[in-house]
Amino acid sequence: MHRIVVLALDGVLPFELGIPARVFGSAQTSGGAPLYEVVTCSLDGGTVRTCADFAIAVEHDGTVLDTADTVIIPSGHGPLFEGNEPPPRLAGALERIRPGTRLVSLCTGSFILAGAGLLDGLPATTHWARADEFQRLFPRVKLDPDVLFVDNGDLLTSAGCAAAIDLCLHLVRRDHGSEVANGAARRCVVPPWRDGGQAQYIERPLPEPSVATTGPTRAWALERLHLPLSLAQMAAHAGMSVRTFTRRFREEVGMSPGQWLGHQRVELARHLLETTDLPVDRIAERAGFGTGASLRKHLREALGVAPLAYRRTFRATDQRAFTSV
Template sequence: MTHRVAVFVRDGALPMEIGIVHRIFGQAGPGLYEVLTCTVTPGPVRTDADFSINVEHGPELLETADTVVVPASKPDDEARPMTPEIAAALARIRPGVRIASVCTGAFTLAAAGLLDGRRATTHWRSADRFRALFPQVLLDPDVLYTEDGGILTSAGVASGIDLCLHMVRSDHGAAVANEVARGTVVPPHRDGGQAQFVRRPVPEPAVSSTGRAREWALANLHRPVSLRELAARESTSTRTFTRRFRDEMGTSPGRWLSRQRIERARALLEETDLPVDDVAERAGFGTAASLRLHLQTELGVSPTAYRRTFRAERV
C-alpha cells in the first residue's frame, strides 16, 4: 500500500523545507509514497519569503496520514509554537503514526507534548530558547537528527534532507534511499549523530584535505584499514589527519569507516544473494558474527532478517 506523508504547514512556512519533503519522498519510486500538504485552514499560507503558497487540504488530512512532517515556521515557532487551532489539528493524528519535524518545527511537537521525556534536536541557534520552554524534553543540539519512539526531529534545513532519507531508508532499504540521494545530488547518508555545527578557526579549505584517503578507503573496505594508512594517503600525521577529518566530515575516521562498512553490507544484503559470510568479508567485517553484531547495534536486526525484509521488496 502507498504510504501517505502529510506535510503540516503553518503561517511563516519555509518553502525550502516543504519542498525537501516532497522532493525526497516523491523520488522514492512509483507507488511508494503519496505526499500531500495540509494546513489549519485551506487556502493561501504566508511563507517567510515574499510569496504565499496555496494549500488545498485542511487538518482532516492528518487523520489518514502514515507519516506527518512539521516543517519550521518563522517567527512563530519560538514565540508562539502552539495555538488552539494547531493543537486541534495535531490531535487528529492517529496513535502510532510516525511524526517528524524539520528545524524549529520541533517547538510545535514539544508544545503538543509529543516530545516529553524523549530525545530531540532543533537548530543550534534555538537550543537555549527550546530548553527554557521545554525542560521536560531531552534536547541534544549537537546532532543532525534524532529518532525516539516513532518521533523524529532534525536540526537545520539541510538536515531535513538527511532525516527524510533516513525515513526512506528505514522503510525501503539503503538501495532505494541511495537512488533518491543520487537523483537529488546529495550524500546518501549522514549519520544522525554527526555534529550539526563545527566552529572552525580558519575558513573551510577550497579542496578537501581528506578526500583521497576517503576514496581509497571506500575502494578497500574489504580489508582492514588503519588510521596510519589513511593519514599516509594525505601525507600527514595521524593526529593532523584526525583533526582535519573531524572538521570536514563532522565525525571521527573510525566512526565514518564503520558507517561505510554498514552501508556496503546493507547494499549487498539487498541486491545480491551472497551468503552472509561473504557479505561480511566484502564489507570488511571479517566474520558473520562481527557483521551480525554491528548490524544489530546500528539497526536492531540480524543480517538474515534485514535481507528477508528488503531483498523481498526488491525482487
C-alpha cells in the same frame, strides 16, 4: 499507498515545505509506480504566509491529518515556532492525528513537537543555531545538536535545511530499501547519504588555504573497506600525525575516524544484504568486518537486527513493491 500529510504553518520556510513532495514523490517501484501520496494542509485550509515575500495556497485543511500514515511539520519562523507550547488551534489539530501515526519534524518544526510534549525524554535534534534556545525551552528533551537527524521509530526530527532531505531519504530507505532510496536521490540529484553531522556546518574560523584536509584519505579508505585499516595508516596517507589527523577529521566530518569507518562498513553491508545473495560471511569480508560474528555484532548495534533478518525485511519489501505493478 502510504499517505504523507505535510502541515504548513504560518511562517513556514518554502524550501523545507517543498522537500517532502519532491523526495517522497521521487520514490518509485521498478515500474515507475509511486509509493507515496503526499498532500499538504494548513490549519484552516486557507492561504499560508511564508517567511519569504509570498504566500502559498493549499488545497486541504487540518481534517486530513486524521487520514495520515505520516505527518510532517516543516520548519519556519515566527510565533508558532518560538513558544514552549502550541496555541490552542494548533494543539487541536495535532490531537486529530491517530495514535501510531509517524510524526516527523524538519529543522525548527521540532519546536512544535517539543511544545506538544511529544519529545519529552527522547533524543531529538534541531538546527544548530537554535539549539541553545531549544534546550532552554524544552529541558526534558535529550537534544543532540551535532547530528543530521534522529530516528525514534515513529517520532523523527531533523536538523536544518538540507538535513530534511537526508531524513526523508532515510524514511524511504527504511520503508523500501536502499535501491528505492538511491533511485529517489538520483532523481532529486542529491547524495543518498551524507557523512557526519551538523558539527561540520557550525560556524568556525576557516583554515588557511595551505592546510591539508582529510577528504582524499576518506576517498582512499572507501576503496579499501575490505582491508583492516588502522588510524595510523589513515593518518600516514594524509601526511599528518595521528593527533592532527584525528582532530581535523572530526572538525570536517563531525565524528571520529573510527566511527566514520564503522558507519561506512555498515552501509556497505546493508547494500550487499539488500542487493546480493552473498552469504553473511562473504559480506562480512567485503565490508571489512572479517567474520560473520563481527558483522552480526556491528549490525545489531547499529540497526538492532541480525543480517539475515535485515535481508528478509528489505529484499521482501523491494520484491512486493516491484511486483505490484
